[in-house]
Amino acid sequence: MIYQGFAYIYDELMQDAPYEQWNDYLLTIISRHGNGGNKLLDLGCGTGELSLKMAGNQFVVTGIDLSGEMLSVAQNKALENKKNILFLQQDMRSMNGFQDPFDVIMICCDSLNYLKSEEDVQDTFQAAYQQLSENGLLIFDVHSLYKIHEIFSGSTFTDQNEEISFIWNSYLGDEPNSIEHDMTFFVKQGTTYQRYDEIHQQRTFSIEQYKTWLEATSLDVLEINSDFEPASSPHSTTERVFFVAKKSI
Incomplete structure (x- = not known):
């Protein structure tokens, strides 16, 4: 990535x-x-x-x-x-x-x-x-394999503060023991927010x-x-x- x-x-x-x-x-x-x-x-x-x-x-x-x-x-x-x-x-x-x-x-x-x-x-x-x-x-x-399958898989992580908010969804990928992180960020720029979208793929x-x-x-x-x-x-x-x-x- x-x-x-x-x-x-x-x-x-x-x-x-x-x-x-x-x-x-x-x-x-x-x-x-x-x-x-x-x-x-x-x-x-x-x-x-x-x-x-x-x-x-x-x-x-x-x-x-x-x-x-x-x-x-x-x-x-x-x-x-x-x-x-x-x-x-x-x-x-x-x-x-x-x-x-x-x-x-x-x-x-x-x-x-x-x-x-x-x-x-x-x-x-x-x-x-x-x-x-x-x-x-x-x-x-x-x-670890445990983290991929038991912590990441099917999980949604969210957070927000005055400067940055994000939604992070993780789901199993196509390859064995792989995970895909689908992330959307909103970053404050002046009086508006800029949106960033990222997909990160990992495998262990x-x-x-x-x-x-x-x-x-x-x-x-x-x-x-x-x-x-x-x-x-x-x-x-x-x-x-x-x-x-x-x-x-």
Whole structure:
């Protein structure tokens, strides 16, 4: 999914997102398993919230995303916060052109779930492997099967404030374990409201399937965690599954 006009209201809608929990989880995992390097690649970086946090943690950060509008917002935020972050418009499935390998590659905020085919996910793992340094880490999170089928499917989410109102309907997609989010936003502009319509498609796979693909790419699975808890394992009501893998030589 390439965000369009939605990019400019994304941060307002995501103001309650648990970015601090992502930040704490990433720092814990990198401290536990990292190779000591500080070059980090943020795949599907969006408007750069986590890129900024990791830059503030003394990482040398590069962020890539398919959406030029998202990247424009991210670059403006980096300038405002005086952070030197390189943002590039690239596809995570075929990223290339980097001069040096990365010590950490992260795919956060379920960005990997926007890849709709098995081949897309495998291509992304292979591309990440190629860009990782020796003993470099790949860290990512995805929606669980439970979240797709029991929380998203058939649900309607609504919210409103003085600036933005939205209606968000989710329903199962055509592909197995996929979900479609049909979203309508009304954004205040002066004395009127501008309407934005977006359809976002996501797909997830079983934990065992992700593990099989990682291992087939010579990425050793170090941890599989539940809902931001670096000491926990996924269970029947886990909503977000975290994977930690290391490039094996």
